[in-house]
Amino acid sequence: MASVSQPQFRYTQPPSKVLHLRNLPWECTEEELTELGKPFGRVVNTKCNVGANRNQAFIEFADLNQAIAMISYYASSSEPAQVRGKTVYLQYSNRQEIINNKTTADVAGNVLLVTIDGQDARLVSIDVLHLVFSAFGFVHKITTFEKTAGFQALVQFSGAETATSAKNALDGRIIPRYLLSENIAPCTLRIMYSAHTDLSVKFQSHRSRDYTNPYLSVAPSAIDGSGQFSLVLDGKKLEPESNVLLASIENMQYAVTLDVLHMVFSAFGLVQKIAMFDKNGGVQALIQYPDVQTAVVAKEALEGHCIYDGGFCKLHISYSRHTDLSIKVNNDRSRDYTIPNPAMVNQQPSILGQQSVQTMSPASHEYNGTQYASGLEQPMMPPQPSAGWASGVPAVSQSIPVQMTNHPYMPPTSMPQMTPGMMQMPGHGGVPPSGTVPHGPNQLY
DNA sequence: AGCACA
Numbered sequence: 421m422a423s424v425s426q427p428q429f430r431y432t433q434p435p436s437k438v439l440h441l442r443n444l445p446w447e448c449t450e451e452e453l454t455e456l457g458k459p460f461g462r463v464v465n466t467k468c469n470v471g472a473n474r475n476q477a478f479i480e481f482a483d484l485n486q487a488i489a490m491i492s493y494y495a496s497s498s499e500p501a502q503v504r505g506k507t508v509y510l511q512y513s514n515r516q517e518i519i520n521n522k523t524t525a526d527v528a529g530n531v532l533l534v535t536i537d538g539q540d541a542r543l544v545s546i547d548v549l550h551l552v553f554s555a556f557g558f559v560h561k562i563t564t565f566e567k568t569a570g571f572q573a574l575v576q577f578s579g580a581e582t583a584t585s586a587k588n589a590l591d592g593r594i595i596p597r598y599l600l601s602e603n604i605a606p607c608t609l610r611i612m613y614s615a616h617t618d619l620s621v622k623f624q625s626h627r628s629r630d631y632t633n634p635y636l637s638v639a640p641s642a643i644d645g646s647g648q649f650s651l652v653l654d655g656k657k658l659e660p661e662s663n664v665l666l667a668s669i670e671n672m673q674y675a676v677t678l679d680v681l682h683m684v685f686s687a688f689g690l691v692q693k694i695a696m697f698d699k700n701g702g703v704q705a706l707i708q709y710p711d712v713q714t715a716v717v718a719k720e721a722l723e724g725h726c727i728y729d730g731g732f733c734k735l736h737i738s739y740s741r742h743t744d745l746s747i748k749v750n751n752d753r754s755r756d757y758t759i760p761n762p763a764m765v766n767q768q769p770s771i772l773g774q775q776s777v778q779t780m781s782p783a784s785h786e787y788n789g790t791q792y793a794s795g796l797e798q799p800m801m802p803p804q805p806s807a808g809w810a811s812g813v814p815a816v817s818q819s820i821p822v823q824m825t826n827h828p829y830m831p832p833t834s835m836p837q838m839t840p841g842m843m844q845m846p847g848h849g850g851v852p853p854s855g856t857v858p859h860g861p862n863q864l865y
Numbered sequence: 866a867g868c869a870c871a
Binding site: 431438442443467471472475476477478507508509511513514515518519520521 | 866867868869870
């Protein structure tokens with residue numbers, strides 16, 4: 421065998437009045453260390469939260485014999501040294517004194533270094549962090565990053581006072597469950613002071629935010645393929661208002677056709693163009709109005725509502741960065757309604773005609789995601805749109821059987837005419853009498 | 866669970 425090289429660790433240390441402890445709970449305080457050493461002598465200095473995991477510590481006794489007493493005691497004790505129920509391992513330190521560089525982590529500042537602990541720590545969004553810390557004062561900026569210590573965030577407050585109150589209240593606590601998805605494991609916050617006083621946030625992104633400057637440009641990485649912002653700031657969408665809306669459809673049990681979208685969005689004003697596309701396994705659409713105001717009203721009215729009863733085809737709407745869509749071809753997925761197209765008009769009703777023959781039971785035509793992709797099969801006829809906003813459908817579409825649901829939306833300014841029949845539709849089943857169908861968009865003009 | 870920001 422080769423000669424014995426220097427062992428990485430020496431298992432017997434020469435005595436020192438400084439003891440090295442490991443396997444401590446990270447919450448361990450200097451007071452607890454003092455308590456632990458007190459029975460054996462006078463503790464003159466301590467240092468906790470040492471090491472990358474902050475689970476090591478040092479205790480310095482006034483006299484070497486006191487340190488020896490403690491080591492000897494626990495060497496033969498049946499009860500191990502414990503802090504907060506955790507067994508701690510101790511040995512002589514290879515240093516002779518504790519050097520207490522009172523730096524960053526100990527000195528109160530306006531910026532907190534937050535470590536998020538837990539299985540799913542990195543699933544905690546910056547918005548959740550913002551919410552949690554905002555309880556203690558205005559949060560100026562947040563940055564998040566990954567280090568060896570795990571998923572961390574720097575949270576900037578106005579001053580050390582608010583930062584300290586947040587630290588005192590949140591250090592060691594878990595993020596309230598109701599702020600996280602049910603399937604996310606508990607996340608604990610560990611908080612120290614950072615040496616920073618002002619974070620530099622260049623972009624609004626999923627990793628960093630500057631709440632003092634909402635109009636800071638958005639990181640290119642945060643803009644998706646459709647030119648859409650996906651950020652949220654203070655619970656509000658960050659993107660500026662636009663005359664073009666991006667609608668994504670959640671829980672799409674039924675195929676949503678261009679015509680259904682046109683009908684729904686026409687309730688708030690002239691729809692100039694619609695483009696539908698597949699995104700992340702779902703369907704999204706860009707809907708263009710002539711002006712921003714109409715789009716704002718439509719967004720406010722439709723956001724979060726379902727096209728069909730039963731929570732089907734829930735709409736999520738945000739503003740697009742687009743102002744004018746370029747529709748290259750009029751087909752079942754995109755349409756420019758500003759350009760009269762006789763050929764299209766002739767093609768289009770055929771789709772509606774075929775679909776209008778019978779209604780189907782909802783179960784018989786669940787959206788399977790392949791209907792569009794195949795290109796061979798026409799999207800099947802969904803049950804009639806039935807959500808509250810349909811009350812705003814223009815009079816030309818009044819043959820649509822509209823049901824008033826639990827959350828009827830009344831457009832704040834211009835409530836379109838209601839025909840008596842619209843109000844009198846019975847039931848909430850979402851399945852219309854057979855033979856009813858949305859009018860083709862061409863009839864609106 | 867192994868020595869103090871490298």
